Amino acid sequence: xxxxxxxxxxxxxxxxxxxxxxxxxxxxxxxxxxxxxxxxxxxxxxxxxxxxxxxxxxxxxxxxxxxxxxxxxxxxxxxxxxxxxxxxxxxxxxxxxxxxxxxxxxxxxxxxxxxxxxxxxxxxxxxxxxxxxxxxxxxxxxxxxxxxxxxxxxxxxxxxxxxxxxxxxxxxxxxxxxxxxxxxxxxxxxxxxxxxxxxxxxxxxxxxxxxxxxxxxxxxxxxxxxxxxxxxxxxxxxxxxxxxxxxxxxxxxxxxxxxxxxxxxxxxxxxxxxxxxxxxxxxxxxxxxxxxxxxxxxxxxxxxxxxxxxxxxxxxxxxxxxxxxxxxxxxxxxxxxxxxxxxxxxxxxxxxxxxxxxxxxxxxxxxxxxxxxxxxxxxxxxxxxxxxxxxxxxxxxxxxxxxxxxxxxxxxxxxxxxxxxxxxxxxxxxxxxxxxxxxxxxxxxxxxxxxxxxxxxxxxx
Amino acid sequence: xxxxxxxxxxxxxxxxxxxxxxxxxxxxxxxxxxxxxxxxxxxxxxxxxxxxxxxxxxxxxxxxxxxxxxxxxxxxxxxxxxxxxxxxxxxxxxxxxxxxxxxxxxxxxxxxxxxxxxxxxxxxxxxxxxxxxxxxxxxxxxxxxxxxxxxxxxxxxxxxxxxxxxxxxxxxxxxxxxxxxxxxxxxxxxxxxxxxxxxxxxxxxxxxxxxxxxxxxxxxxxxxxxxxxxxxxxxxxxxxxxxxxxxxxxxxxxxxxxxxxxxxxxxxxxxxxxxxxxxxxxxxxxxxxxxxxxxxxxxxxxxxxxxxxxxxxxxxxxxxxxxxxxxxxxxxxxxxxxxxxxxxxxxxxxxxxxxxxxxxxxxxxxxxxxxxxxxxxxxxxxxxxxxxxxxxxxxxxxxxxxxxxxxxxxxxxxxxxxxxxxxxxxxxxxxxxxxxxxxxxxxxxxxxxxxxxxxxxxxxx
Numbered sequence: 001x002x003x004x005x006x007x008x009x010x011x012x013x014x015x016x017x018x019x020x021x022x023x024x025x026x027x028x029x030x031x032x033x034x035x036x037x038x039x040x041x042x043x044x045x046x047x048x049x050x051x052x053x054x055x056x057x058x059x060x061x062x063x064x065x066x067x068x069x070x071x072x073x074x075x076x077x078x079x080x081x082x083x084x085x086x087x088x089x090x091x092x093x094x095x096x097x098x099x100x101x102x103x104x105x106x107x108x109x110x111x112x113x114x115x116x117x118x119x120x121x122x123x124x125x126x127x128x129x130x131x132x133x134x135x136x137x138x139x140x141x142x143x144x145x146x147x148x149x150x151x152x153x154x155x156x157x158x159x160x161x162x163x164x165x166x167x168x169x170x171x172x173x174x175x176x177x178x179x180x181x182x183x184x185x186x187x188x189x190x191x192x193x194x195x196x197x198x199x200x201x202x203x204x205x206x207x208x209x210x211x212x213x214x215x216x217x218x219x220x221x222x223x224x225x226x227x228x229x230x231x232x233x234x235x236x237x238x239x240x241x242x243x244x245x246x247x248x249x250x251x252x253x254x255x256x257x258x259x260x261x262x263x264x265x266x267x268x269x270x271x272x273x274x275x276x277x278x279x280x281x282x283x284x285x286x287x288x289x290x291x292x293x294x295x296x297x298x299x300x301x302x303x304x305x306x307x308x309x310x311x312x313x314x315x316x317x318x319x320x321x322x323x324x325x326x327x328x329x330x331x332x333x334x335x336x337x338x339x340x341x342x343x344x345x346x347x348x349x350x351x352x353x354x355x356x357x358x359x360x361x362x363x364x365x366x367x368x369x370x371x372x373x374x375x376x377x378x379x380x381x382x383x384x385x386x387x388x389x390x391x392x393x394x395x396x397x398x399x400x401x402x403x404x405x406x407x408x409x410x411x412x413x414x415x416x417x418x419x420x421x422x423x424x425x426x427x428x429x430x431x432x433x434x435x436x437x438x439x440x441x442x443x444x445x446x447x448x449x450x451x452x453x454x455x456x457x458x459x460x461x
Numbered sequence: 462x463x464x465x466x467x468x469x470x471x472x473x474x475x476x477x478x479x480x481x482x483x484x485x486x487x488x489x490x491x492x493x494x495x496x497x498x499x500x501x502x503x504x505x506x507x508x509x510x511x512x513x514x515x516x517x518x519x520x521x522x523x524x525x526x527x528x529x530x531x532x533x534x535x536x537x538x539x540x541x542x543x544x545x546x547x548x549x550x551x552x553x554x555x556x557x558x559x560x561x562x563x564x565x566x567x568x569x570x571x572x573x574x575x576x577x578x579x580x581x582x583x584x585x586x587x588x589x590x591x592x593x594x595x596x597x598x599x600x601x602x603x604x605x606x607x608x609x610x611x612x613x614x615x616x617x618x619x620x621x622x623x624x625x626x627x628x629x630x631x632x633x634x635x636x637x638x639x640x641x642x643x644x645x646x647x648x649x650x651x652x653x654x655x656x657x658x659x660x661x662x663x664x665x666x667x668x669x670x671x672x673x674x675x676x677x678x679x680x681x682x683x684x685x686x687x688x689x690x691x692x693x694x695x696x697x698x699x700x701x702x703x704x705x706x707x708x709x710x711x712x713x714x715x716x717x718x719x720x721x722x723x724x725x726x727x728x729x730x731x732x733x734x735x736x737x738x739x740x741x742x743x744x745x746x747x748x749x750x751x752x753x754x755x756x757x758x759x760x761x762x763x764x765x766x767x768x769x770x771x772x773x774x775x776x777x778x779x780x781x782x783x784x785x786x787x788x789x790x791x792x793x794x795x796x797x798x799x800x801x802x803x804x805x806x807x808x809x810x811x812x813x814x815x816x817x818x819x820x821x822x823x824x825x826x827x828x829x830x831x832x833x834x835x836x837x838x839x840x841x842x843x844x845x846x847x848x849x850x851x852x853x854x855x856x857x858x859x860x861x862x863x864x865x866x867x868x869x870x871x872x873x874x875x876x877x878x879x880x881x882x883x884x885x886x887x888x889x890x891x892x893x894x895x896x897x898x899x900x901x902x903x904x905x906x907x908x909x910x911x912x913x914x915x916x917x918x919x920x921x922x
Binding site: 201212218304354402432 | 465493494495533537554555557558561620623660662664671672673674675676677678679680681682683684685686687689692693694696697698699700740741743744745746747748751756757760762764765766767768769771772773774775776777778779780781782783786787788791792815816817818819825826848860861862863870871885888890891893922
């Protein structure tokens with residue numbers, strides 16, 4: 001453990017905080033896998049108890065038709081103070097391929113100033129620095145400058161299927177003046193940034209069936225349809241020669257960047273060599289005529305997430321596969337509508353696959369893209385906070401990832417700001433996910449600072 | 462069990478024969494799966510013992526660097542009689558998807574006049590009718606009309622990687638005047654046929670790698686290469702718009718059918734509706750301008766046997782996959798050369814995949830295509846035998862499947878004939894493989910008849 005007692009970022013109780021972080025990250029709260037249902041619930045119970053111990057006025061488990069959320073609140077700042085709702089999630093991604101992990105994903109270690117575990121940065125680590133910021137502030141002064149609500153859901157990694165219902169059911173409890181999202185990142189500790197938009201997400205499982213049974217490739221090969229070949233052709237046609245998504249009408253509702261955002265995008269540094277080193281790729285590719293940062297944040301995409309069909313064991317099996325399956329994730333940008341995109345993709349698949357192939361499409365979740373304002377008291381508070389902690393005013397970025405932020409903003413009707421400490425090399429959703437501990441401690445200080453900045457700017461708005 | 466004591470096809474000891482068939486089929490001799498290595502050996506031991514019990518002069522296990530073969534001989538017919546070598550194999554295909562089997566694949570059942578088990582028709586059942594034919598003839602007369610050698614290998618389903626070495630090592634023991642192959646089928650019991658060519662086979666596992674790790678589709682999607690997308694494009698390009706194999710030079714060595722064979726092909730009945738019912742497909746597709754039977758027997762093909770990449774579990778995982786793998790089986794026709802085809806495919810893959818994708822190709826086995834003569838004493842013997850047992854002279858067919866027959870014919874330098882009782886609906890290599898028992902009993906009688914026909918025509922050749 002790189003314990004440095006003179007590190008000014010580390011609070012006095014840093015070791016206790018780390019113990020709690022390790023304890024929570026040890027719970028495999030994988031929302032996508034039914035086998036881990038109990039652990040997602042255990043994770044919620046852990047967080048509720050930690051919130052109570054931290055000094056929140058109350059903390060509850062909110063059950064859903066899927067995995068539970070946690071809601072905690074501290075109400076002592078009075079009616080004049082703003083009510084701040086912090087959003088995060090306690091569920092995590094699956095961990096396969098397990099053999100690619102240097103350490104077991106649910107046995108967290110602190111190595112080289114990094115916490116290595118599934119969920120370290122996405123998103124338990126980012127939730128915990130808020131909880132510990134509340135705990136520290138209350139321990140010092142018995143008071144927070146704002147009324148604080150913490151909403152931590154358990155289904156973010158599966159597209160938040162029950163989250164909107166949760167927001168509807170608990171609308172009164174969730175009433176707030178500003179939403180702080182802590183589930184994102186920044187360009188680097190030296191070039192801090194904050195987000196002003198997130199991509200939406202819809203994902204499909206597409207299964208093609210050409211026969212009731214696999215067929216012998218000697219006896220039938222060459223004259224019966226091959227499900228794997230048809231899937232390959234469908235997937236190969238998903239992008240055109242310009243690497244644009246070939247689904248008819250896919251770009252119809254995409255709003256171009258305005259001049260201000262385009263300028264901010266152009267100012268962002270991008271080191272292709274470093275980017276390739278971080279991602280482990282030999283080179284970049286994507287929609288022609290767009291820069292890499294533009295492609296990630298402000299352009300919609302379709303990525304094949306996985307595919308399978310036929311025999312993939314050892315050696316060879318001489319069959320014509322009768323079934324083949326692919327999963328495709330579509331990232332959406334303002335003002336694409338998830339429901340409309342699903343309709344367009346359904347129509348495109350139906351049009352593209354020939355009649356002798358049976359098609360089944362299953363949709364997973366549906367998250368709309370979201371934009372937040374770059375002006376006003378809330379944005380100024382987060383901008384000043386980041387400037388104070390990281391030493392520079394943040395650049396404006398768009399998040400390539402997706403979450404239920406659009407739903408929160410729409411349902412709660414409050415401005416939304418982003419405080420996120422993730423870094424490009426954190427390997428979220430991949431083996432060896434990490435959180436850089438210096439960023440964790442900066443997040444802790446930034447959270448404490450932000451509550452004060454929000455209170456001040458609310459008062460003088 | 463559909464036991465009908467007055468069925469003229471069933472010999473008096475039919476129940477004993479069936480018991481032996483069931484016993485042998487119960488041994489899961491899957492050569493492709495290392496976990497079943499012991500059972501492949503057990504299968505060889507079983508067959509050796511059965512040959513000794515049947516009255517063969519000797520029976521031996523022949524070890525190889527892979528799975529063992531069985532060699533049995535009966536030498537009592539004298540120098541004037543021909544020596545007949547019967548070829549078959551005792552290894553079987555893998556059984557997945559296991560859940561698609563109505564009965565467990567290695568718990569054989571006799572239902573509705575069919576034996577249902579992995580290996581029932583491919584190829585244990587076809588080996589056993591020869592062994593039982595020898596046993597019955599020897600029991601009746603203490604004599605066979607020919608000197609008989611039985612060679613049953615254990616690696617046919619994995620491309621016979623050690624078979625040629627076996628033929629070289631045991632060349633003296635394998636000396637023969639004619640080769641009888643019993644690992645194929647016929648059009649139907651009413652329209653018997655015999656084979657005059659078999660396709661060759663080479664198969665490749667192709668792995669594409671775009672990064673050292675899977676990447677988050679939100680953070681990186683749209684700007685990094687996706688291994689699944691590149692694999693899809695490669696596989697989609699494997700065939701051109703005419704559904705011809707797009708590998709450069711692939712058809713250069715294909716010899717067109719001569720007029721005689723083309724006429725025989727044109728005479729063969731083909732019921733597309735029945736073919737679709739048997740294969741469970743909604744329609745046929747394949748190389749344009751060629752009939753279905755032509756595509757299966759006399760045209761080379763490339764079939765995607767399987768593919769995998771990325772996340773294919775429940776729900777969705779928002780990654781850009783870093784690896785994707787496909788298996789492709791190429792069926793070859795005279796005079797395509799397996800080594801040359803491997804070279805052509807290697808060159809085509811290298812040319813087709815862009816430089817930022819890492820490619821690895823592993824080749825599995827390599828079986829050349831083979832043609833046999835449609836004239837001469839041996840062909841006339843098998844033709845007369847089939848006419849006697851099935852009531853009509855056989856049409857000439859080409860086998861879509863592949864085996865080591867080219868190697869046997871080339872190494873042993875003897876004419877080769879095909880006696881095969883398989884039917885189009887036998888589901889070889891697929892779940893619920895079966896053998897129609899009437900065809901088994903006809904095979905038993907045909908084997909006995911064939912030995913006599915070969916002896917007679919050898920004498921008067």
